[in-house]
Every structure is written in structure tokens, then in C-alpha cells.
């Protein structure tokens with residue numbers, strides 16, 4: 200059972216667009232109405248399976264196909280057949296399909312759902328359809344609850360394809376205990392001029408994404424980039440030139456004078472600056488994972504731009520998992536190579552750490568939230584089969600690929616190649632002003648990068664937690680590029696100050712200074728939670744903060760790595776031109 204499922208899942212993964220439909224129907228072909236989820240309007244991510252409310256299904260039992268992909272299961276998208284008989288281009292007048300019996304328990308469940316503004320989601324030919332469960336009405340201080348008992352489906356077709364679906368809920372019936380409520384449906388087919396490629400356009404909300412504000416924020420960040428790059432290059436060129444001049448003047452003085460002279464600044468630490476970072480194993484694992492995350496994010500954004508991934512249920516997640524697995528060698532190469540250059544010997548441990556760092560964190564969080572979800576019976580609870588599949592991907596795909604990368608990395612990029620020799624005895628780090636302490640630099644480092652992305656963060660959060668479909672991936676790419684540039688500039692400046700204070704612990708400092716952007720994003724997510732969402736309860740809170748923590752962590756590792764890469768290039772550059780006596 201688990202194995203056949205795994206094979207299916209792997210198949211679905213290899214064919215990212217592996218849907219059973221080709222979306223072409225002949226007259227009177229079967230059209231399947233899938234019931235997906237119900238959940239409160241205020242949290243898009245809290246969903247329960249449709250039939251967890253005591254709805255009833257139609258009489259039709261057999262359909263010609265069924266499908267499920269891993270990413271759908273992971274995202275809690277459960278599809279259950281509605282039992283309604285719908286045929287392509289065949290109108291159906293109002294037909295009763297089943298009856299709900301309102302026992303005390305059922306009535307309470309429905310009242311609860313109506314009270315909490317539950318919505319349900321269905322799919323027809325991959326097009327999502329949303330409807331409200333019911334309505335509350337207040338009359339002379341007495342609140343009565345109603346359920347919509349009739350679904351009117353208007354389906355638009357263009358040639359042999361379905362291009363538009365509208366749902367109208369009618370026939371409000373009061374929820375009284377002991378009543379029997381017949382549910383009915385009706386289908387009207389209409390010719391439509393909408394092109395098949397454009398059928399998702401009506402779900403997109405250009406007003407929300409406010410292109411003007413978007414452009415404005417991009418423009419703002421862009422100005423900041425130009426300013427920063429200018430500033431960095433100016434400061435560095437001028438100060439570095441001055442530094443070099445001072446150092447070469449020093450060389451002309453004799454020893455006596457030099458002892459009295461003002462020898463200070465970054466050159467002093469040339470014997471320590473390429474000393475391996477503390478905890479090289481964790482450091483190289485983080486950097487390796489960071490390389491991988493950066494590549495994954497960049498590729499997924501590009502795929503999303505090219506492939507309009509939002510139109511396909513769960514295809515975003517499938518793509519991400521697939522790209523993540525496929526880019527494991529990058530992780531191994533970067534992390535393994537760095538670890539070898541730092542003189543690390545326990546490379547197998549480093550490789551396993553590198554390969555499993557993110558998967559374990561993600562699965563750990565998901566497992567924890569799953570635990571709560573199972574308690575609340577949310578459809579978010581990830582099925583056991585999917586967990587097995589994910590574990591298998593980690594062990595049988597990610598690990599071997601990382602191994603290949605690590606071996607290549609250690610052999611091709613593993614020889615130390617620092618431009619300066621490392622002294623045997625570490626130099627003591629002198630006392631310095633409080634704002635030169637690594638901790639302060641780390642905290643301040645994230646502010647500017649965060650400033651360049653927080654508007655985009657608002658859009659991304661909203662599309663994840665509320666009913667908005669994110670589709671402006673071009674903006675996302677721009678913001679991503681800007682973020683990378685700002686991060687690199689800021690960390691270079693931070694590192695210059697740190698080294699000038701004769702503190703040579705720049706590796707971790709640059710990584711963390713860049714990564715602290717994520718700390719600000721996490722703090723921002725608190726603001727978002729309390730002021731922009733209406734979530735409540737243990738499950739929603741744990742769910743929100745758990746996944747936000749994961750998101751921030753991945754962002755932090757990514758920014759940290761990019762900051763470290765930039766700084767590393769900078770440090771090598773300035774020390775390679777200095778003459779060491």
C-alpha cells in the first residue's frame with residue numbers, strides 16, 4: 200500500500216504537471232465536481248475536509264479516475280468526490296441529490312460553522328469554486344442560523360474546454376433540530392469567450408497587488424541599492440587607498456619608528472583573518488544549505504514566471520521539492536569544499552548535517568504542528584503515506600546527491616587557498632567601542648535588507664494566509680535581486696568596520712549580520728499576526744508561528760550565505776594586494 204503510493208508520488212513528482220486531465224471534453228463527457236475543504240474565512244490555511252461537516256454526498260459512486268499528488272497531500276488539499284452527476288454541455292435543472300438529517304450533533308456542527316463564517320472550496324476541472332456554508336440573521340436580538348441548500352453552477356465553456364465557473368448559493372433553510380434539509384444542485388452551461396489560457400485571470404486581484412505601490416517600493420529599494428553601492432564603493436576605495444598608502448609609508452620607516460608609529464587597522468589581523476571560523480562543521484553546513492536554498496528560490500521564482508505555476512494545484516510545492524532534491528549536489532559541493540578548506544576532517548558527519556539540516560527542521564516543525572492538527576482533526580494533518588514519501592526522498596535522493604557533491608567539493612575545491620598565511624598563535628582581540636562588538640553589528644546588519652523587502656513581505660504573507668493568489672513573480676524576482684545586492688553591500692561595510700577594529704571573527708559575523716534580516720521578518724510576522732489577521736486559538740497560533748519561523752529561518756540561511764559569499768570575496772581581495780612582511 201505504502202509502496203504503491205510512494206511509486207505514485209514519485210511519478211507525480213517527476214511529471215510536475217502530472218494531472219489526469221488534459222482539460223479537453225467531448226459532449227456529455229463526465230465532469231467531476233471535487234469537494235475539497237471547509238474552513239473559517241479568516242485563516243486560509245486552517246482547513247478541514249469538506250465532509251467533516253455533516254454534508255451529504257450525491258448518489259453517483261463511481262468515477263473513471265482518481266488522483267492525488269504529494270504536494271496536495273502536504274498542503275492539506277483533500278479531494279473527495281461530490282457524488283454529483285455532471286456532464287459536459289448538459290444542462291441540469293434543479294435536482295435534489297441528498298438530504299441532511301439535523302440531529303442535535305449535526306445541527307450544532309453546522310451552527311458552529313455558520314457562526315465562524317466557514318467557507319467551502321470545490322474544484323471543477325482544476326478551477327477552484329468557493330461558497331459560503333450559511334448565514335446568521337439577527338431578528339429582535341434572536342440570532343438564527345441558516346444554511347444554503349441549493350448550489351447553482353454556471354459553467355462557461357469555450358470549444359471543448361471549461362473556462363469559467365460561477366457558483367450561486369440559493370434557498371436559505373433554517374437550521375432547526377430534527378429537520379431534514381434536502382440539498383439540491385443545478386447546472387447551466389454557457390458559451391464563453393474567455394480563452395483557456397486566461398481562465399485563471401478572474402482569480403487574480405490586480406487591485407490588491409496595487410502595481411503603483413509595488414512599483415513605488417521597488418523604485419525606493421532600487422534607489423537605496425544605487426545609494427548603497429555608491430557609498431560602499433566610495434568608502435572602500437577611498438579608505439582602502441588611504442590604508443594602503445599608510446601601510447606602504449610604514450614600510451619605509453625603520454623598525455624603531457614603526458614601533459612608535461600608529462600601526463592599526465585591518466592589516467594587523469592578516470595572520471588571523473583566514474583562521475577557520477569557530478564551529479566549522481555547523482558553519483559549512485549552513486553555508487552549503489544556504490547555497491542550495493538560494494538556488495531553489497531563484498529557480499522556483501523563474502519557473503513561476505515562465506510557467507504560471509499558480510494555476511496548478513500544488514505545483515509550486517512540487518516544483519520546490521523537485522528542485523530542492525535536484526540541487527543537493529550544490530549543497531554538498533559548497534559545504535564540503537568549505538569544510539575541507541577550513542581543515543575539517545569529520546566530513547561524513549558534516550555531509551549528513553548539511554544534507555539533513557533543513558529537511559529535519561522542516562519535518563520537525565511539520566510533525567509538531569501535525570500533532571496539534573490531528574488533535575483538531577484539520578485536514579492539514581499530513582497523511583502517513585506522505586511522511587514516508589518525504590523520508591524516502593531525503594534518504595534515497597537527497598543524501599546520495601549530497602554525497603556526490605561533497606566528494607567533488609572536497610577534491611576540487613578543498614585545498615586551502617587563502618592569500619595570507621595563518622599565524623600559529625591567535626592574536627588577542629583588542630578592546631573596542633561597544634558598537635564595534637560583533638553582536639551589535641549583527642543586530643544592525645539586518646535593518647537595511649529588511650527595509651528593502653518588507654512591502655513585498657506583506658504581499659507574500661497575505662497571499663499565503665488570506666484568499667489572494669500571488670502571481671506577480673516578476674516583482675518577486677526584482678525584490679530578490681535587490682535583497683541580495685543590499686545584503687552583500689551591508690555585510691561588506693560591517694565586515695570592514697569589524698576588521699578595522701582588529702577583530703578577525705568575520706565569518707560568523709558576516710553570516711549572522713546578513714541573516715539577521717530574517718529576525719526582523721519574524722518580528723514583522725508578529726505585527727502581521729496581531730493586526731492583519733483574525734486568527735485565534737492554539738492550533739492557528741502554533742500553525743502560523745511555526746511556519747513563519749521556518750520561512751524566516753530559510754530566509755536567514757539564504758541571506759547569511761549570500762552575505763558571507765560577498766564578504767569572502769571582499770576580504771580575499773583586500774588581503775591579496777597587501778604586502779605582508
Ligand SMILES: *[C@@H]1O[C@H](CO)[C@@H](O)[C@H](O)[C@H]1NC(C)=O
Pocket residue numbers: 353354355363364365389391
Ligand atoms: C460568471 O460571473 C461573471 C461576473 O458576474 C460573468 O461575467 C460571467 O459571464 C459568469 N460566467 C458564467 C459562466 O455564467
